[in-house]
Amino acid sequence: WLTFLLFPFGIHSSDPKSLLLISFFLLHYFNRTVFFPLRLLRQKNPGDFPVAIAATAFGFNLLNAYLQARSVSHYSDYDGDEWFWWRFFAGAVVFLAGMAINVASDRVLVRLKESGGGYKVPRGGWFERVSCPNYFGEAVEWLG
Numbered sequence: 001w002l003t004f005l006l007f008p009f010g011i012h013s014s015d016p017k018s019l020l021l022i023s024f025f026l027l028h029y030f031n032r033t034v035f036f037p038l039r040l041l042r043q044k045n046p047g048d049f050p051v052a053i054a055a056t057a058f059g060f061n062l063l064n065a066y067l068q069a070r071s072v073s074h075y076s077d078y079d080g081d082e083w084f085w086w087r088f089f090a091g092a093v094v095f096l097a098g099m100a101i102n103v104a105s106d107r108v109l110v111r112l113k114e115s116g117g118g119y120k121v122p123r124g125g126w127f128e129r130v131s132c133p134n135y136f137g138e139a140v141e142w143l144g
Helices: 002-009 016-041 051-075 084-115 133-143
Strands: none
Touching: 002 016, 002 051, 016 051, 016 084, 084 133
16 A cells, blocks of 8 residues: 555656556565465464564565655656666566466465365475475565
8 A cells, every 4th residue: 555655656657667667566465465365264264373473564565665666656767778678578577487486386385274184295386396485486576
């Protein structure tokens, strides 16, 4: 919500480049705040979530939203940047690959929780290559 409050006041808020850049940020957080929690709601016993973790995440996301929205809509200079589109498309490919890894890995982890029976080691996909592909995918997203 902070992104939607700050972004329109940036001097580049109507620039298509600025809008494209912020859309990837919003896509990530729409998945993280809408789709992922809806998948968790299907569980019979979602478990407790520590308040300290939620408060820390809230604080981080306030700072992150502020920095992303202000950087893209106000401080970035898009004029005369002939490499923008090359960097954008390369970054978009990396971002989308990371998001695909992240979403697929989250799906595997949610299914393991739904099956019950305690801790299980995930198998298949990126779990054969990386110990925490959900975090790896998220890191790849932000790299993009």
